[in-house]
Amino acid sequence: MTRRIVAPFCLLALVGLACGDSAKGGPQVTGDSSVGSSRQIRELESRLGFQILLPQYLPSSLGDVPTVYYRNDGVSIDGELLYTPRNEVTRPPAGPTLFSIRIIEAHQPDNESCTPCLGSPKSAQRFSINGLPASAQEMRGDRQIIHDVRFRAGAILVVLHLDWEFPDGAPALLSDEMRTEGLKTAESMLPD
Numbered sequence: 452m453t454r455r456i457v458a459p460f461c462l463l464a465l466v467g468l469a470c471g472d473s474a475k476g477g478p479q480v481t482g483d484s485s486v487g488s489s490r491q492i493r494e495l496e497s498r499l500g501f502q503i504l505l506p507q508y509l510p511s512s513l514g515d516v517p518t519v520y521y522r523n524d525g526v527s528i529d530g531e532l533l534y535t536p537r538n539e540v541t542r543p544p545a546g547p548t549l550f551s552i553r554i555i556e557a558h559q560p561d562n563e564s565c566t567p568c569l570g571s572p573k574s575a576q577r578f579s580i581n582g583l584p585a586s587a588q589e590m591r592g593d594r595q596i597i598h599d600v601r602f603r604a605g606a607i608l609v610v611l612h613l614d615w616e617f618p619d620g621a622p623a624l625l626s627d628e629m630r631t632e633g634l635k636t637a638e639s640m641l642p643d
Contacts, residue, residue, distance in 0.1 A: 491519045495530045501558045503530060504609060508639035510632045512536055512549050529557035545618060547629065550595075552636060553612040560606035580634070581641045587633065589625060596623050600633040604641060611637055 496503050498521050509515055517532035532554045575586040585602035598613040613633045617623045 488516070495519050495521055499528060499530050499556070499558060501556075501607060503532070503556055504604060504607065504640040505532075506534075506552075506554065506636050506639045508635050509534055509552065510549055510636070512538075513552060517554075527557055527559075529555050531555045546621075547626075548616050549629075549632065550614040550616045551612075552633075553610075553614070554636075554640075555610040555612075557608050558606055559608050580637050583641070585637070587630070591623060594619065594623060596625055598625060598630060598633050600637050602637060609637070609640065 492503060492505070513534045514537045515534070517534050520531040520533065522529050522531065534552045534554075536548075536550070575588040577584070577586050579585055580602050583602050583604060585600065587598065587600045590597045590599060594617045596615045596617075598615065600611040600613070602609050611633055613629075613636075615623075615625065615629060
């Protein structure tokens with residue numbers, strides 16, 4: 452059985468708790484999801500209080516209509532756009548397959564210079580996207596690598612998780628081309 456990295460819970464910790472005050476007691480997460488029509492995205496923006504940065508580029512294997520999530524754990528509030536494949540993914544995949552892209556956005560005006568939000572200095576590669584500080588790192592699971600790309604656009608922390616799956620017995624290694632998909636998606640979210 453394939454063990455999957457539990458991305459949604461980790462994302463709450465990475466986006467909200469890494470830069471905010473620690474929660475007292477366990478998180479009480481409320482989440483609403485819907486298919487991401489323009490109306491649902493406007494509703495998400497209204498609930499979050501800021502304009503969502505939408506990707507203008509997505510890898511061709513993914514659909515362009517996300518599932519939209521709103522989360523409030525009592526400490527942080529964030530929105531998530533989940534883009535999944537246009538077609539059914541065969542199991543096990545024949546080659547490396549981009550299973551999904553999760554884009555999490557959180558308004559953190561008090562944490563604009565929060566270094567931990569961009570990932571651990573020991574494990575994250577630091578760079579800039581259109582002049583904005585950014586980082587990337589890889590999290591490995593069984594037959595899976597999540598390529599994590601983060602950047603700040605003012606008070607908005609953006610976290611992209613590209614979930615790559617690999618066939619049984621194949622080495623789980625990301626190519627430069629696979630890493631570039633995350634960077635191209637992140638760059639496409641910023642105004643020119």
